[in-house]
Amino acid sequence: MFPNAPLYPGPPMQRGGHMPGVRKKGIAFCVMMMLNVVIFLLIGLAWNVRRSQSGRQRVRVPSRRFWRPDVASQSFWNKEQQHLDFLHNPVFAAALAATPPGELPDWLNDTGPPDPCEPDYRVPTQILDYNVLPRLFQDFLLHMRCRRYPLLIDPPRVCEATPFLLLAVKSLTPHFDRRQAIRETWGRAGVVANRTVAVVFLLGSTFGGDHFPDLRGLLRQEARIHKDVLLWRYRDTFFNLTLKDVLFLEWFGRRCPHARYVLKGDDDVLVNTPRVLDFLENVSESRTKDLFVGDVISDAAPHRDKKLKYFIPESVFVGRYPPYAGGGGYLLSGDLALRLSEASRRVVLYPIDDVYTGMCLQKLGLAPQGHRGFRTFDIEDRDRDRPCIYRNLMLVHSRTPQEMLAIWPWVRDPELDCQ
Ligand SMILES: *[C@@H]1O[C@H](CO)[C@@H](O)[C@H](O)[C@H]1NC(C)=O
Numbered sequence: 001m002f003p004n005a006p007l008y009p010g011p012p013m014q015r016g017g018h019m020p021g022v023r024k025k026g027i028a029f030c031v032m033m034m035l036n037v038v039i040f041l042l043i044g045l046a047w048n049v050r051r052s053q054s055g056r057q058r059v060r061v062p063s064r065r066f067w068r069p070d071v072a073s074q075s076f077w078n079k080e081q082q083h084l085d086f087l088h089n090p091v092f093a094a095a096l097a098a099t100p101p102g103e104l105p106d107w108l109n110d111t112g113p114p115d116p117c118e119p120d121y122r123v124p125t126q127i128l129d130y131n132v133l134p135r136l137f138q139d140f141l142l143h144m145r146c147r148r149y150p151l152l153i154d155p156p157r158v159c160e161a162t163p164f165l166l167l168a169v170k171s172l173t174p175h176f177d178r179r180q181a182i183r184e185t186w187g188r189a190g191v192v193a194n195r196t197v198a199v200v201f202l203l204g205s206t207f208g209g210d211h212f213p214d215l216r217g218l219l220r221q222e223a224r225i226h227k228d229v230l231l232w233r234y235r236d237t238f239f240n241l242t243l244k245d246v247l248f249l250e251w252f253g254r255r256c257p258h259a260r261y262v263l264k265g266d267d268d269v270l271v272n273t274p275r276v277l278d279f280l281e282n283v284s285e286s287r288t289k290d291l292f293v294g295d296v297i298s299d300a301a302p303h304r305d306k307k308l309k310y311f312i313p314e315s316v317f318v319g320r321y322p323p324y325a326g327g328g329g330y331l332l333s334g335d336l337a338l339r340l341s342e343a344s345r346r347v348v349l350y351p352i353d354d355v356y357t358g359m360c361l362q363k364l365g366l367a368p369q370g371h372r373g374f375r376t377f378d379i380e381d382r383d384r385d386r387p388c389i390y391r392n393l394m395l396v397h398s399r400t401p402q403e404m405l406a407i408w409p410w411v412r413d414p415e416l417d418c419q
């Protein structure tokens, strides 16, 4: 059924897994994309030509328009992305500015609300099956353009001693025990193996409207004690994880831009921090700049089955996914994190966070590198309780807080003979 199914044991779709597809479609898609590029170029040409006709120089002019009104994709995300690509292309942007209103092809006219944080009223009419989409997916689409949310808790001193490695852990407000287990094990901040390690937990808000108990007081208390909690005021749900990525990168650029490396992970992974540091010691200066390693998923495409967590309708996105690292955890350089933040402005938010990061990498002309030490699909059952197995892993998903505390001494114990 899945001819190029990934190498992972167990259920392949567990986290961030997406259907590998048929290569022919890939080729067809590439051809389509190239056609699109050609058409874009022609549009630009047509405009420039028209501009120069009305203005100073004269150019030999093709006598009719090259573009057709139906160039645009019918899928909402793709359409938004085409628009953004256009705006960020300096040649076209100039052409756009010089084009008299009314002469724009419809698909280039941005008819969205002027304030990107207003619900996007176009969505229900532009997406044919909007009304039958899952509620949270509808919410994602309505707020897809908004990227600014207030930061309610912002510990000022996390990066005071410039970290060699910043551990950025995606968590949810109620997961107090997971955060504490991480602080007591792999996320202990301070000097590890003669390197400065810092940790932050990334949280959105939980609201009574979603039937969450009021945990704000407890969270403030926790933040006061540990000074490692970042809290934004947006609704913390699965489809808003991409927002968490984007907001974190923005914070990173302001607060921690000199950290050498960043490990981004979920609060249910176990990280072998000493092993990660050891790995980083060996990364050459030249490789550091573009370093991005994790558990890489290649040649994937969106799921079209409504019952799956990762379902994406064709009315929203068509195309294949770029290679991406499973969002359970990956490691990148601080330098690349800063550039990713820039690149993310040029990529429309996508509801699956790790795919989105892959898209941003692609914008930079990069791809993640696979590393066997990252096991976001876990290791084999029979290995789970074998202490020596953990010695050579960098990251494994998933472990409960109690499992973390049980396994951690195995990672650290110098007496353990693993020959
Ligand atoms: C863009 O669309 C809006 C609403 O449909 C319309 O009022 C406006 O004239 C259009 N602008 C251009 C430049 O075509």
Ligand SMILES: *[C@@H]1O[C@H](CO)[C@@H](O)[C@H](O)[C@H]1NC(C)=O
Binding pocket: 194
């Ligand atoms: C510890 O790190 C510092 C600076 O990073 C370095 O100068 C020093 O030699 C290191 N010490 C050891 C024992 O590796």
Ligand SMILES: *[C@@H]1O[C@H](CO)[C@@H](O)[C@H](O)[C@H]1NC(C)=O
Binding pocket: 136, 137, 139, 140, 143, 233, 234, 235, 236, 237, 238, 239, 240
């Ligand atoms: C994402 O957060 C915004 C701001 O709180 C919220 O309006 C929207 O409903 C959230 N989206 C999802 C899919 O939960």
Ligand SMILES: *[C@@H]1O[C@H](CO)[C@@H](O)[C@H](O)[C@H]1NC(C)=O
Binding pocket: 278, 279, 281, 282
């Ligand atoms: C790093 O390099 C040292 C010395 O070459 C080697 O002993 C060690 O195994 C390497 N560590 C990793 C994680 O590759």
